[in-house]
Amino acid sequence: MTTTSLSTGADQRAAIAAYGSALEPVDPELLSLLELPDDLPDRLSIAEAAELTGLTAHTLRYYERIGLVDVHRDAAGYRSYDRRAMARIVFISRLRASGMSISTISHYLELVRQGDQTEPQRLALMQQHRGGIQRQLRELQLALAVTDYKIGVYGGSAAP
Amino acid sequence: MTTTSLSTGADQRAAIAAYGSALEPVDPELLSLLELPDDLPDRLSIAEAAELTGLTAHTLRYYERIGLVDVHRDAAGYRSYDRRAMARIVFISRLRASGMSISTISHYLELVRQGDQTEPQRLALMQQHRGGIQRQLRELQLALAVTDYKIGVYGGSAAP
């Protein structure tokens, strides 16, 4: 769409790469927090992205469909996940894993789209989420205690 | 049903009490692990049970309906939650809060019903659940890290 096909074959997907992702370099501190591998390829297929994130290809398409992430297409029309997309997806999956609803994530990302003046709202949202995470941590500790108790009752050891 | 009504009025529900719950005394260690109050009344209405557990009355009826817990009825046909029922409900809510599905909980409770010879299976189940809890704890730590990172970016402090 943006570039005309010069090369053919397998390289085409990679060749199409210099597109869109270098606008902002993706905060390296966040990138390392998200624990993406250092040798993360520039462009990944949906199968590779699924493998790396632990989500299914179906779920990745779903996240894109509902507007959580933008994903480029290569010359064949296939999805091509760049560093930015991967970072966002892992970020989203962290929020999901900590119980943030998809509608709240959508709202947060909409605030991001609206620019810097929404930072106070984003801050409030994240602070509230932090409270939720801490509550969950406490609940998990309680659950761990009763689970370990039962394991003890059944004569087992905690490490299976 | 079991006793004929001698008293009338408010005491009737309490009067019906000496029924069923004293068969086994409920493991005091588990009871304290479940953090039920020391002054837990012998018999609670569904509203009181809901209040104490943080579940809704609807959910308590649902858990009973699907066979997770047995609950006695008073002379008026109202549910009356004894210590044993409360302990089980809190136990269930701990398992739920740590991500055990209702069908797995049902299975576990069915094993309990089947008697001592199912202890190895219960042990395995709880050990597996322990693994799940630990995985969730790790995921929550990662989520907490990115959340705190964002809070920092937005100029906020972790304690709101």
Add this chain to the structure above:
DNA sequence: CTTTGCCTTCGAGTGCGCTCGAAGGCATAC
């Protein structure tokens, strides 16, 4: 050429865990 396999879009379906509402019973207050 055909086969294989991964990819596309689209819309519909699924499973879970509640959640609700209707219709009615019981008990205390007035």
Add this chain to the structure above:
DNA sequence: GTATGCCTTCGAGCGCACTCGAAGGCAAAG
């Protein structure tokens, strides 16, 4: 008596987050 409020059972409904399947495109292998 009636009104209020909490309780009962029953079946149905709902929201969420996927999850799936059909129909078809693209490209490397044989």
